[in-house]
Amino acid sequence: MNIIGKIATELNIRENQVEKTVELIDEGNTIPFIARYRKEVTGNLSDETLRDLNDRLTYLRNLEKRKEEVKNSIENQGKLTEEIVAELEKAETLAEVEDIYRPYKQKKKTRGTTAKAKGLEELANNILEQSNDVPIYEEAKKYIKIEEVEDALKVETPEDALSGAKDIIAEQISDDTEFRRMIKKIYYREGIVETTATNPEEKSTYNMYYSFGEKISTIPSHRILAINRGEKEEFLKVKITKPEEKILYNLAKKTIKDYKYTNNLNMDMKVDEISSYISREDLLFQAIKDGWKRLIEPSVDREIRNDLTEKADEKAIKVFGKNAKQLLLGAPLKGLTVLGFDPAYRTGCKLATIDETGKVLGTGVIYPTEPQNDIEGSKKTLFKMFDEYNIDMVAIGNGTASRESEQFVSDTIKEYKEKKGKEIYYVIVSEAGASVYSASKLATEEYPDLNVSIRGAISIARRLQDPLAEFVKIDPKAIGIGQYQHDVNQKKLSESLTNVVEDAVNEVGVDVNTATPSLLSYVSGINSGIAKNIVKYREENGKFTERKQLLKVPKLGKVAFEQCSGFMRVPEGKNPLEITAVHPESYDATEKLINKLGYKKEDLLDKEKIVNMRNDLAKLDVKKTAQELEIGDITLEDIIKELSKPGRDVRDEMPKPVFRSDVLKFEDLQIGQELTGTVRNITDFGAFVDVGVKHDGLVHISEMSDKYVRNPSEIVSIGDVVKVKVIDIDQERQKVKLSMK
Secondary structure, eight states, X not given: OOHHHHHHHHHTOOHHHHHHHHHHHHTTOOHHHHHHHOHXXXXXXXXXXXXXXXXXXXXXHHHHHHHHHHHHHHHHTTOOOHHHHHHHHHOOSHHHHHHHHGGGSOOOSOHHHHHHHTTOHHHHHHHHHTOOOSOHHHHHHTTOBOTTSOGGGOBOSHHHHHHHHHHHHHHHHHHOHHHHHHHHHHHHHXXXXXXXXXXXXXXXXXXXXXXXXXXXXXXXXXXXXXXXXXXXXXXXEEEEEOOHHHHHHHHHHHHOSOHHHHHTOOTTOOTTOOOTTOOHHHHHHHHHXXXXXXIIHHHHHHHHHHHHHHHHHXXXXXXXXXXXHHHHTOOOOTTOOEEEEEOOSTTOEEEEEEOTTSOEEEEEEEOXXXXXXXXXXXXXXHHHHHHHHTOOEEEEESSTTHHHHHHHHHHHHHHHHHHHOOOOEEEEEOXXXXXXXXXXXXXXXXXXXXXXHHHHHHHHHHHHHOHHHHHTTSOGGGXXXXXXXXXXXXXXXXXXXXXXXXXXXXXXXXXXXXXXXXXXXXXXXXXXXHHHHHHHHHHHHOSOOSGGGGXXXXXXXXXXXXXXXXXXXXXXXXXXXXXXXXXXXXXXHHHHHHXXXXXXXXXXXXXXXXXXXXXXXXXXXXXXXXHHHTSOHHHHHHHHHHHHSTTOOGGGGSOOOOOBSXXXXXXXXXXXXXXXXXXXXXXXXXXXXXXXXXXXXXXXXXXXXXXXXXXXXXXXXXXXXXXXXXXXXXTTTTEEEEEOO
């Protein structure tokens, strides 16, 4: 297989782009490094395309390896033919390779292998050839073995012989690659996934699937995952219906030589009925029915369900990854003192105030909710904290007791404004994974003297200040976005999310002097051990003043330095270029460019000079200048972008959270009402928008635009602030449907 050509076709890119990228990957370069600093080599491929390329490269290499193993195994059995080699060469999936290998696999003891041990393979071949005039019942008498044979190998009657031969034929039909391929095509064209209720009287979230059917060819991935979960939780029974008569007819047509005969075959013939009058054709058809019902159908049903699940997993993981990246790249709220508010009932609401650098200023617990309802005492505590720490913003977790807490906070900040004249806002923040983080080893290391529950409030506050730095501390699966993330393949999900976090961290860059080990460990070329060494070196030797000092960190060698240095920022260091993403390998060219324009690199710290420099950079002839500096056009364009906005944070361009000062109750909602909300989650079927009531409202994909929408991600991203209209309210289930039309 031409792997390079195949990947190029699949990803719709040039073969030389694939070839060069594969070379870079094989040399040990990371995807973020290739995406950012080897654009000239790859032809400017995006990190997403590079990830897809890397995944396909791994899969296709494993496929070729498996083909070789299968070929060697069949060759060692002395059964390899040119036809098998050609079939293996054509195979494009691991499933196809396993289908080709199926007849040659070492089988455990089966009815077919038992019959072969009794010496009935010749009789089976006689039946399959359909060319002998001797009645098959008479032929079977030759294979009777009673004397001088152990009991397990005895063949006592012609019926026994024919039954054993039939078992051999059934297995041969089941193992036939061409037959399986044909059957799967019929499944995919005409098969239907059907679901029924285990107990129709029992209400559940799976009600719509209590009597449901949809074609395999059209069923969307989110339904597959919902059905799988319903089955796992024992609310649903699932089966695949398929045109059995058509499958049997096709198998008969390809197996039984008398084509006309197959039109008159008795489809209801009992599979185990053998008499002295039976013909080879009847026996073959019995073997076909037996092979289908006992061996092929259960196996193909499983394969199709697995295939549907695998594709649904893949799609859900992509959706989850896209959502996670958008969440991680949420706009940070800089320069604010934030009060983290972790709501609860009986145990009280935990409070933690952090300053603009994330340092904890003060903590506390109040009881404004059931059962204590200490509204007045709680207000006094909040007033005191507002005064003492000059709080700008309250970040309220969206978990248990969130709406009651929101009402309390809203009333309190209104009263505070009336008395003190200061405007304080609040924001509802996702607290997904906060409890996981609070009890983690990392949280214990960060706040050894603080209670587990207080750590949750700190995490909520910090998520508002710097979502990326805080979310990297949490297992990506626990950040609460996506589609059925606990149902999909967990290994693939973890790998995908690690890649997503890596891409996000490297897109933003990290401050080498403040980054935590958890953040540093996602930087290109840095593992968790080196990340800890960087922090330890910083603690022992003081702040880094230039990137090349990283080479003094234990275990951080030249290769790791090349991969990581461009993503490290050194604010207030010796070299102003190190607040940008310009890689050390491009320093000489960059300084020549700055000098050519009549500036010094120190001017990057002067706001007025930056404005002038930006104007001069915009007038450059990129092609001509790149030749003069002996660098590529794309590299020069990246350098110009960095010099135009030195130290910029790509997240600053993202939409900011919706600040609230008043609460909206579910009962306040009316059909036709227009609201502003924040996109919290995106799935295949729509987007969930927080409009300030207890549950996020759903904008179904059909309500996103007047034009046809293939995928909700084409229209919205996580964190987007959108205008929506209420189109339906379900008071009983507290659900609201929204429209963006």
